[in-house]
Amino acid sequence: MSHSDNHRNKEERAFATKLLHFGAEIDEHTGASSVPIYQASTFHHHNIFEPPPYDYSRSGNPTRQALEDYIALLEGGARGFAFASGMAAISTSFLLLSAGDHVIVTEDVYGGTYRLLTSILDRLGIETTFVDMTDFEAVKAARKANTKAVYMETPSNPTLKITDIAQVTAWAKEHGLLTMLDNTFMTPYHQRPIEQGVDLVLHSATKFLGGHSDVLAGLAVTADDRLGRRLKQLQNGLGTVLGAQESWLLMRGMKTLQARMEASERSARRLAEWLEAHPAVERVYYPGLANHPRREIHEKQSRGYGAVVSFDVGSGERAKALLSRVRLPLVAVSLGAVESILSYPAMMSHAAMPKEVRAERGITDGLVRYSVGLEDINDLIEDLDAALRGS
Numbered sequence: 001m002s003h004s005d006n007h008r009n010k011e012e013r014a015f016a017t018k019l020l021h022f023g024a025e026i027d028e029h030t031g032a033s034s035v036p037i038y039q040a041s042t043f044h045h046h047n048i049f050e051p052p053p054y055d056y057s058r059s060g061n062p063t064r065q066a067l068e069d070y071i072a073l074l075e076g077g078a079r080g081f082a083f084a085s086g087m088a089a090i091s092t093s094f095l096l097l098s099a100g101d102h103v104i105v106t107e108d109v110y111g112g113t114y115r116l117l118t119s120i121l122d123r124l125g126i127e128t129t130f131v132d133m134t135d136f137e138a139v140k141a142a143r144k145a146n147t148k149a150v151y152m153e154t155p156s157n158p159t160l161k162i163t164d165i166a167q168v169t170a171w172a173k174e175h176g177l178l179t180m181l182d183n184t185f186m187t188p189y190h191q192r193p194i195e196q197g198v199d200l201v202l203h204s205a206t207k208f209l210g211g212h213s214d215v216l217a218g219l220a221v222t223a224d225d226r227l228g229r230r231l232k233q234l235q236n237g238l239g240t241v242l243g244a245q246e247s248w249l250l251m252r253g254m255k256t257l258q259a260r261m262e263a264s265e266r267s268a269r270r271l272a273e274w275l276e277a278h279p280a281v282e283r284v285y286y287p288g289l290a291n292h293p294r295r296e297i298h299e300k301q302s303r304g305y306g307a308v309v310s311f312d313v314g315s316g317e318r319a320k321a322l323l324s325r326v327r328l329p330l331v332a333v334s335l336g337a338v339e340s341i342l343s344y345p346a347m348m349s350h351a352a353m354p355k356e357v358r359a360e361r362g363i364t365d366g367l368v369r370y371s372v373g374l375e376d377i378n379d380l381i382e383d384l385d386a387a388l389r390g391s
C-alpha cells in the first residue's frame with residue numbers, strides 16, 4: 001500500500017492536494033521524495049514464464065507511467081498517456097480515425113492542428129469540416145454520413161471563443177461520435193472536460209502544465225478504459241512516447257500548477273481590464289471580461305478564466321512596433337509559463353493558415369496574444385503601456 005492510500009481516496013481530495021499526493025509521489029522502494037527517473041530502454045525478465053510489468057520503454061516506462069496516472073487523476077479520467085509533444089498527442093489521437101472518416105473541428109483551432117488536418121491527415125483520407133463552434137446549428141449542419149468525431153478547443157486560440165462543451169458532447173453522443181477537446185488553455189485546474197461528457201482530453205503540456213518553458217510534451221486522458229486501450233495501441237504502435245527525463249521534469253512543474261494558475265489568472269484579469277480602457281487597443285479578448293461573448297457558458301463549464309489575454313492594436317505595423325518595444329515578456333511562440341510571453345499569431349502560431357482564412361477567424365495582423373506569467377502585474381502593465389505609447 002502506498003503512503004497516500006491510507007486515508008481518504010486520492011480521487012476525493014481537493015485539486016491542490018491531488019497535485020502533490022497523486023499516488024507515486026514517494027518512491028515505494030527507497031522513500032525518495034520524487035519519482036525515480038528510470039533511464040532504461042528495456043527491462044530484465046526475472047522469470048521467463050511470467051511477463052514483467054515493464055518490458056520495453058516504448059510500451060511502458062515507470063517514470064512515464066507515474067505521469068500518465070497523474071494526469072488521469074487530475075482530469076478525472078480512466079487512463080492517461082504522455083507523448084513527445086502536444087502535436088504528438090493530437091496526431092496520435094486523430095489516428096483513432098480511419099481513411100474515409102470525417103471530423104468536425106472548431107474553426108479557430110491551434111495552428112499546428114490545422115496544419116495536421118489540412119496537409120497530412122487529408123492525404124490519408126481523413127476529411128475535416130471547420131465550423132464556428134459558437135454556432136451550434138453550424139455544428140449540427142456539418143454532420144455527414146461518415147462523420148466520426150468532433151474536435152473542440154475552448155476557449156479557442158487566440159480569440160478565446162467559447163464552445164458549450166456539454167451541448168456539443170450530448171449531441172455527439174446521440175450520433176455515436178467521438179468527442180475530443182484540447183484543454184491546453186484551461187488545464188484541469190480550471191476545466192475538466194470529462195465531467196462535461198468529453199471522451200478524450202488533450203494537452204500541450206509544453207504550456208501551463210510544464211509551466212517553465214523548458215520541456216516539450218503532450219498528454220491525453222481518456223474517459224474510459226475501452227478508448228484507453230485503443231489509444232495505448234496507437235501510442236505504442238506509433239512510438240510517439242515521452243522520454244523518462246521529460247516525464248520527470250513535467251511532473252516537477254505540475255506540482256505548482258494551481259499556485260501558478262491562480263497568480264497568473266489574477267494578473268490576467270487586471271491586465272485585460274487595463275487593456276480595455278487603453279486608447280491604443282481596439283479590442284480585447286478575455287473570457288473574464290464582462291462583455292466577452294458567451295462568458296456565461298464559460299463560467300458554467302470552467303472554474304476560472306485562465307492567463308491568456310489577446311488584444312488587437314489595429315494594424316500589423318503597430319503590432320510589430322509593440323513586439324519590438326516590450327522589455328519584460330519573452331517575445332516568442334508559446335504560452336503558459338512562469339515568465340510572461342507575448343506572441344504574434346499572424347506570424348507565429350497561425351502562420352500556416354492562409355491570410356484570408358485568418359482574417360475570417362479574427363486573427364488579424366494587429367492581434368497579439370499575451371500569456372501572463374508570475375511577474376509583478378504593475379511592472380507588466382507599465383512595460384506594456386510604454387510599448388503601446390511608443391516610448
Ligand SMILES: *Cc1c(COP(=O)(O)O)cnc(C)c1O
Pocket residue numbers: 085086087088110112157182184185203204205206207216217218334
Ligand atoms: C502549443 C499548443 C499545441 C501543440 O503543442 P506542442 O507541445 O507545441 O506540440 C496544441 N494545442 C494548443 C492549444 C497549443 O497551445
